[in-house]
Amino acid sequence: MKRVQLGEFEEVVLLTVGILHGNAYGVSIKDEIEQRLNREVTVGALQITLRRLESKGFLKSKQGDSSESRRGRPKLFFEITAYGKKALEYSKESRDELWKALPKLVLKLK
């Protein structure tokens, strides 16, 4: 598991896709992030991140049926791949390592 580096936003998106499990498409991901993390997400930023994650192999997509609410436009559902999960785990582990290494004193100072 070398050279897998997730950006902060990438990690957020990847996690959110996991949270939404099975119902992760553009708008729902956007809503989820905005609700949970209380931050603005633009369609452009989200889309480009999704595509990038997909092209790296962390996500896979599946076209859903066209739905009335979207005037016949299909939804594109995303799902985390095994590789994506590994990447998340790796990311978490590496953070934990760093946390562990952090002297307690430093935190208490706050």
Added chain:
Amino acid sequence: MKIANPPPFMLRFLKWFCKPEYHADIEGDLLELYDRRVEDLGKSKANFYLFIDIVLLCRPGIIRSATFHQPLTNNGMFKSYFIMGWRNLWKSKLYSTLNVLGLTFGMVCFLLIALYVYDELNFDTQHSERDRIYRVITHEKNPNNEATTVAAAGYMLAEEAPQALPEVEMTTRMQRAGRRNLIDPENPVHVQETVTLADEYFLQVFDFPLLEGDRRTALKEPNTIIITEGLAMRIFGRRDVINKNVQFDYMQTPLRITAVLKNHPQNSSFSFSSVMSMATLLNDEGFKREAQGDWASTSFTVYALLREGADPDTVSRKMTRLVHANATLEAGTTLSHSLQPIKDIHLKSAGIADGARNSNVDSIPQGNPVYVTIFSFTALFVLLIAGINYTNLTTARASSRLKEIGVRKAIGAVRGNLIRQFLVESLITTVIAFFAAMLIVALLLPAFNDFVNKKFELFTSAGLRFWAIAVALIIAIGLLSGGYAAMLLSRYNPVSLLKGLKLKTSGDFSVRKALVVLQFTISTVMIIGTIVLFMQVRFLNNTDLGFDKELMVVIDVNVARARSNFEWVKNEMSKLSAVQHVSATSRVPGEWKSIPRIKLKKEGSTGELQTAFTIAADKDFFSTYNIQLLKGRNFQSDADTSSIIINEAAAKILGITDVSDEVTIPLVARNQFFTPIYDDPTTAFGPRVVGIVKDFHFQSLRAKIEPLIITYHYNPIFPIDYYSVKIQPHDIQTTLDKLKAIMVANDEAEPFEYHFLDNQLALFYIEDQRSQTLLGWVALASVVIACLGLFGLATYSAEQRLKEIGMRKVLGANFLSIMALLSKDFLKLVLIACCIAFPIAWLGADLWLQEYAYHIDVEWWFFALAGVIATGIALITVSYQAIKAAVVNPVKILRSE
């Protein structure tokens, strides 16, 4: 619930830039959000946010690549077009050859003529400030209301204009003072050079490229000179001659060479080989004084460099005012200036005399705008004829390709595909023809250069712009001629094509007929033009000029001793056995330098002064030139100093009917020719008329025979300048050597410059001769091209009518009737073409002939001949096919069905 729709342009914009595979769901997301926002925030805010979202979607990962929307299959189609085009050309070799040949001929003519025309049109454009340099022209009217327009102006105008007029950045003066020997004092070789003088700004206004020397200081100092590399090679045999000395043989001081110029390009009106600094003259107090009062003379060619954006008309009016403010003009004289752009000097100087030169300096050679126009049109016409050929042959062959077109359409070719296919085909043909034409042009260029007396090289002389224009024009012709066929052939309905219906091509055929008529009209006009030119040139060269021009050696008097000691020279020359007559004159009949004019009237007459040309001659003049004396007597001895002999034209305007009338030649109108021999310059010269000669053409046949006064060689008007030697026809070179020996024995500085008079006379008409030959070739080419087309059409029509011919033969038609059947359609077209061409050609020929005071009449047989040539050639072309069709055995044709 009412659905609010986002502005469609936003979604279209998204669709335009977004990668197609991402587009659908992104749009879905956006629309979902949009609908929600419309509910929450209202439509306008929703629109706004949508807009922001879409703009923020413009990111590299989402924007599609620019080339992506070009389907790759198109390249495949083009490849297919090329393959199909190539196969089609290859399949019908005869038509392809005819097409390529026709286009090649057309392009060769076009390229050669275009090289020439382009060169003529781009004279004097090598200077970087060409758009701002103007030549000052003086328009003058004397009290007798005689107008002169001279390309010259006064010294002070050039001196003061840059200070007085803010629009004038710089001026420069030039003067061609005469012809003298320019020699290397250490190693004198006597060759005559024009003495050209110019001031220090000359090299700053014009950027003549320098090999060596400093442009700003080269002409500043007195006694300095700049020379061209050509002259440097001639005098010194090398180019690095800076700071060496040369000397004009009439000057005391040697001149230091301060710069070496490159030779002039062929499209330059400047032909000087050396320029002496004007500062040299300013050393002379007399010149200085005269120059400082010289506002209104025409002794200097003045070039003005105007500032950016200055209006030449305004500036010239200001110049006129400047001159009027400073000069005192003779009462009744009017004077004004105008400015001529330097690029107009070559072609647009009709009516402007080339001033500021001594009468023995040749004037700047002029181009003939009439010929340039005619040539431009012929070049385009030839190309047009070739293009028409292509169109005709392609459309004529349409029906043999109908099945192909039908099948293509049936399996999905849209019209665009077919058009592109035909265009690619015509482009292939054009390109092949273009390369063939380039090859032929390259081969013909040396001969062509000789012929037009230029130095073209295929790629260097005309430059990139010329080739860009030429190639663009040729490709345009290729596309245009292919375009009509493409439009026509791609129009048909595939069902009827595949059912095997015959085309109703009446409309198309009449277009084709019209094109054939057009081709032959142009060709016939060119044939007639050639005939007229040929006859006129022949007329010019063969007309009895009234004097003997054959075997006449004309030797220039170039050194003072050749003039003062002429009795001895004449005597020595006449001792030679090969010399029949010798005469010394100031000018010769058929003079190529300018002949001076004087004013005179009959003694006691109260009328106006008349103008006449004047030649000074000795008593052998008439016998040498075999000029017929009508009345009176020849000059006899030096007692004839104040005798003159006049021609009939002069007798007529002066009202002299008999000899022994006296005429008065008062002070000649102001010009540089007059050098009085009397101490008092105001003394009138009152010679007596002792003889009248028959009119002879002492000028080119373009001009009428003007009044002419022949004075005795020792006279107050003009000294002798030539020896005319009538020699025997055998062993001419030896005679010339002997003549030279005599001249050199007289003065060792003698350069021995001579001309044969008949050659000089032919030079008057060299342009006409050249045009005649050129037009002849072009006419030939255009006829050949038109005939190639006709041949193709005839072949095709014979093929189409094979069955009909077979039937007719079976039913008893004979050979002749079949011939007539096949030929008459085409002959009719050619005859119609002739009918259109005749009046056009007649008008053109008449207009052109008006340029000559003496010219042939346009005769009916010119037209008849041209008509016979055009029809004959067309008939021969068509009949080959007609005969082939007529002799074929009908069984062979009819059996197969």
